[in-house]
Amino acid sequence: MRKVINKKAYDTEKAELVAEFYNGFSRSDFRYLYEGLYKTSKGNYFIHADGGPMSKYHERVGNSTTGLETIIPVDSEEAYEWLEEHNETESIEKYFSDMIQED
Numbered sequence: 001m002r003k004v005i006n007k008k009a010y011d012t013e014k015a016e017l018v019a020e021f022y023n024g025f026s027r028s029d030f031r032y033l034y035e036g037l038y039k040t041s042k043g044n045y046f047i048h049a050d051g052g053p054m055s056k057y058h059e060r061v062g063n064s065t066t067g068l069e070t071i072i073p074v075d076s077e078e079a080y081e082w083l084e085e086h087n088e089t090e091s092i093e094k095y096f097s098d099m100i101q102e103d
Contacts, residue, residue: 045079
């Protein structure tokens with residue numbers, strides 16, 4: 001997917017996939033949810049999100065709700081939090097080693 005937001009192009013074909021989350025539901029299920037965290041060649045992060053009508057990625061169309069596929073730019077702190085939320089320790093250590101400390 002490719003999308004231009006605030007004069008910046010985000011492209012899943014050109015960016016590096018850092019980690020992804022899938023809730024296990026089929027694309028035909030209204031609860032389907034997919035998120036992929038990407039890093040661009042310039043060091044910017046974004047989430048490629050896709051969801052069914054009953055996921056957090058939906059939109060109202062008249063009296064109905066439909067699924068939505070979109071790109072969401074995130075800063076490095078939000079990217080780190082996303083990785084932590086999804087227990088992506090290897091990716092945290094690879095991309096954010098400067099933000100973690102041994103205890």
